[in-house]
Amino acid sequence: xxxxxxxxxxxxxxxxxxxxxxxxxxxxxxxxxxxxxxxxxxxxxxxxxxxxxxxxxxxxxxxxxxxxxxxxxxxxxxxxxxxxxxxxxxxxxxxxxxxxxxxxxxxxx
Numbered sequence: 001x002x003x004x005x006x007x008x009x010x011x012x013x014x015x016x017x018x019x020x021x022x023x024x025x026x027x028x029x030x031x032x033x034x035x036x037x038x039x040x041x042x043x044x045x046x047x048x049x050x051x052x053x054x055x056x057x058x059x060x061x062x063x064x065x066x067x068x069x070x071x072x073x074x075x076x077x078x079x080x081x082x083x084x085x086x087x088x089x090x091x092x093x094x095x096x097x098x099x100x101x102x103x104x105x106x107x108x109x
Contacts, residue, residue: 006048007047007048008047008048008050009044009047009050009051010053011034011053012052012054013054013059014055014056015054015055015059016056025058025062032062034062034066035062039066049069051068051069051071052069052070055073056073
């Protein structure tokens, strides 16, 4: 049973990693690591949509096959290690007022 409000789960998944190369698609107990996050989000009754944000085509393909949305691959400038959730939200919807307010707070405006 889904609830009456709209909640989006955004799963950031970079293709590169300094310590564990390609960790999001490495197998853990026979499944790609990202599959655990996607399955959990899809099962949650409070989540309306599951979106994977990635810079990697293989992660995007795996995510789509599991039922997550991958509307685009991340543009240059959003590949850094600690991706800013507000910047990601703005890239998904440039008119997102909550993300705009968050960015303004972070930037001291």
